[in-house]
Amino acid sequence: MLMAHDDTKxxxxxxxxxSLGTLIEWYDFYIFGMLAKTIASQFFPEGxxxxxxxxxxxxxxAGFLVRPFGALFFGRLGDLVGRKYTFLLTLxxxxxxxxxxxxxxxYKSIGLAAPLLVLFLRLVQGLALGxxxxxxxxxxxxxxxxxxxxxxxxxxxxxxxxxxxxxLGVIMxxxxxxxxxxxxxxxxxxxxxxxxxILLVGVSIYIRLKMNESxxxxxxxxxxxxxxxxxxxxxxxxxxxxxxxxxxxxxxxxQGVIWYTGQFYAQSFLENTVKxxxxxxxxxxxxxxxLATPFFLFFGWLSDKIGRKWIMLTGMLLGVLFYRPIFxxxxxxxxxxxxMKDKVxxxxxxxxxKTIVEKLNADDSLSFxxxxxxxxxxxxxSFIEKRIDTSIFVGEFVRNNAPIPLIIxxxxxxxxxxxxxxxxxxxxxxxxxKIKFIFLIWIMIIFVTMVYGPVAAFLVELFxxxxxxxxxxxxxxxxxGVFGGLVPFIATLLSTTFTSDPLxxxxxxxxxAALCFVIGALYLxxxxxxxxxx
Amino acid sequence: xxxxxxxxxxxxxxxAPIVIFFLISGAIQNIGNGNKDINKPIxxxxxxxxxxxxxxxxxxxxxxxxxxxxxxxxxxxK
Numbered sequence: 001m002l003m004a005h006d007d008t009k010x011x012x013x014x015x016x017x018x019s020l021g022t023l024i025e026w027y028d029f030y031i032f033g034m035l036a037k038t039i040a041s042q043f044f045p046e047g048x049x050x051x052x053x054x055x056x057x058x059x060x061x062a063g064f065l066v067r068p069f070g071a072l073f074f075g076r077l078g079d080l081v082g083r084k085y086t087f088l089l090t091l092x093x094x095x096x097x098x099x100x101x102x103x104x105x106x107y108k109s110i111g112l113a114a115p116l117l118v119l120f121l122r123l124v125q126g127l128a129l130g131x132x133x134x135x136x137x138x139x140x141x142x143x144x145x146x147x148x149x150x151x152x153x154x155x156x157x158x159x160x161x162x163x164x165x166x167x168l169g170v171i172m173x174x175x176x177x178x179x180x181x182x183x184x185x186x187x188x189x190x191x192x193x194x195x196x197x198i199l200l201v202g203v204s205i206y207i208r209l210k211m212n213e214s215x216x217x218x219x220x221x222x223x224x225x226x227x228x229x230x231x232x233x234x235x236x237x238x239x240x241x242x243x244x245x246x247x248x249x250x251x252x253x254x255q256g257v258i259w260y261t262g263q264f265y266a267q268s269f270l271e272n273t274v275k276x277x278x279x280x281x282x283x284x285x286x287x288x289x290x291l292a293t294p295f296f297l298f299f300g301w302l303s304d305k306i307g308r309k310w311i312m313l314t315g316m317l318l319g320v321l322f323y324r325p326i327f328x329x330x331x332x333x334x335x336x337x338x339x340m341k342d343k344v345x346x347x348x349x350x351x352x353x354k355t356i357v358e359k360l361n362a363d364d365s366l367s368f369x370x371x372x373x374x375x376x377x378x379x380x381x382s383f384i385e386k387r388i389d390t391s392i393f394v395g396e397f398v399r400n401n402a403p404i405p406l407i408i409x410x411x412x413x414x415x416x417x418x419x420x421x422x423x424x425x426x427x428x429x430x431x432x433x434k435i436k437f438i439f440l441i442w443i444m445i446i447f448v449t450m451v452y453g454p455v456a457a458f459l460v461e462l463f464x465x466x467x468x469x470x471x472x473x474x475x476x477x478x479x480x481g482v483f484g485g486l487v488p489f490i491a492t493l494l495s496t497t498f499t500s501d502p503l504x505x506x507x508x509x510x511x512x513a514a515l516c517f518v519i520g521a522l523y524l525x526x527x528x529x530x531x532x533x534x
Numbered sequence: 535x536x537x538x539x540x541x542x543x544x545x546x547x548x549x550a551p552i553v554i555f556f557l558i559s560g561a562i563q564n565i566g567n568g569n570k571d572i573n574k575p576i577x578x579x580x581x582x583x584x585x586x587x588x589x590x591x592x593x594x595x596x597x598x599x600x601x602x603x604x605x606x607x608x609x610x611x612k
Contacts, residue, residue: 040570056571059571242598242603245592246604492572515549
């Protein structure tokens with residue numbers, strides 16, 4: 001057991017056992033979100049109001065409601081019985097529920113029991129996630145030497161990003177090795193990432209069981225100084241509660257939106273707004289995450305030298321200043337309509353054209369509704385254009401064998417009237433443009449590493465040892481789960497209300513980060529608390 | 535600096551009810567107007583339920599600022 005706080009002997013084992021478990025918990029939590037479409041088709045079929053309701057609950061309740069409750073429940077437990085057994089329990093719950101989701105038969109097989117079981121297991125996942133982080137961060141911090149606390153706890157901070165990396169990698173690996181039909185079948189490949197979890201959790205539990213209790217908590221226990229009512233002492237005691245509020249509004253709220261925007265909103269923006277093709281989108285993210293991850297450790301290390309406050313606040317400020325230029329640049333660089341205007345096209349490949357309606361109107365004109373799919377290829381990118389055209393023809397006509405029925409009027413002129421709504425998708429970028437996109441996403445993940453790298457050490461130092469697990473878990477999960485998790489919802493709300501600006505959704509993370517920056521700059525201290533045993 | 539901390543406390547207290555007002559008016563305008571998540575009642579109920587205590591927390595934070603609870607914060611965080 002490590003007792004001396006300038007001693008680094010054995011810290012590697014502490015970090016490895018804590019980080020591995022936390023990484024697996026993030027992996028478990030992410031695969032559900034990443035396979036959401038397949039899960040929806042298996043358990044929450046469309047056209048059924050009850051399953052639609054359960055699906056919405058699974059998405060929103062697990063992220064927003066249950067995580068803060070998990071923070072309170074397991075935080076209290078961690079301050080009462082110890083860090084080690086509490087974050088061991090969260091790992092068992094998370095891994096077990098993930099594995100079981102992979103075993104639930106589909107809606108077709110067992111009806112409403114399927115979505116109910118999945119909803120229940122997803123809520124258990126949310127609860128467990130709420131309890132894991134505070135335990136792991138506290139456990140590592142309480143082992144770490146004072147002058148390297150930021151650096152060592154930054155390893156825990158890498159797990160949220162590496163969990164995403166592993167989840168993306170496993171899903172892509174499975175998906176690339178089978179057909180779409182095999183992947184999405186009832187007992188198909190989409191279940192493998194869930195089953196893999198039990199193996200990962202088994203290894204992690206084995207490692208964690210061999211670890212000792214945190215030296216700080218063990219000493220509190222020996223001295224009989226542990227809290228008897230951590231919830232009351234955390235939130236009923238004004239001196240501590242005001243620090244909980246400061247942690248939330250001056251640090252974690254901004255950190256949550258910066259993290260979510262850089263890592264998750266960027267991915268959905270590339271997929272849904274820029275329309276980057278599925279695999280390339282994930283490749284871009286994987287490269288950006290992989291190249292940015294060492295910076296968690298760098299900023300954790302730097303925070304030991306110059307303090308935590310200004311590194312975190314600088315990350316927020318950079319997000320406030322550069323989100324719109326960065327997202328705007330991505331949108332402009334791959335805007336299919338702009339490319340069609342002024343770039344030299346290499347190839348157009350007509351994949352299919354199909355007349356779906358042909359009718360003679362009352363005024364003797366003839367209407368065609370035609371579906372067309374073309375692949376446009378430029379030097380720097382290619383994309384698919386899908387369009388539904390309505391053509392109305394008046395007067396004498398003859399038809400030829402052209403893909404779109406070609407009409408020649410009495411004077412011998414072709415006459416086609418379009419009412420087209422082109423839809424662009426599956427944008428594939430050239431290597432050069434792909435590198436540019438990786439760089440832009442990388443910059444945003446650097447902002448994430450600035451706010452997220454030092455935050456565990458910052459939170460640990462803010463609260464006294466006997467109520468640390470409870471006090472730091474709640475603001476962390478409100479900041480990340482609620483403020484961060486709301487980014488896509490509020491972005492959709494804003495873009496539905498203000499339709500002219502495709503980047504309007506960014507005003508939410510920009511606004512929250514700006515508010516947090518001002519509060520943090522005014523009220524936070526940059527001093528590092530050397531003694532976390534009190 | 536302490537004076538600025540106290541004055542800005544009023545701002546934090548005002549922001550909290552404004553946020554709740556916008557959430558409730560957003561819910562009224564959007565529920566039932568389409569098929570997206572923002573058009574379903576459940577997300578709004580969950581979000582307003584969880585955001586109301588957070589907004590109350592922001593008001594309390596503002597009140598503490600006005601009362602000078604965060605003055606001399608540089609001396610010690612805890």
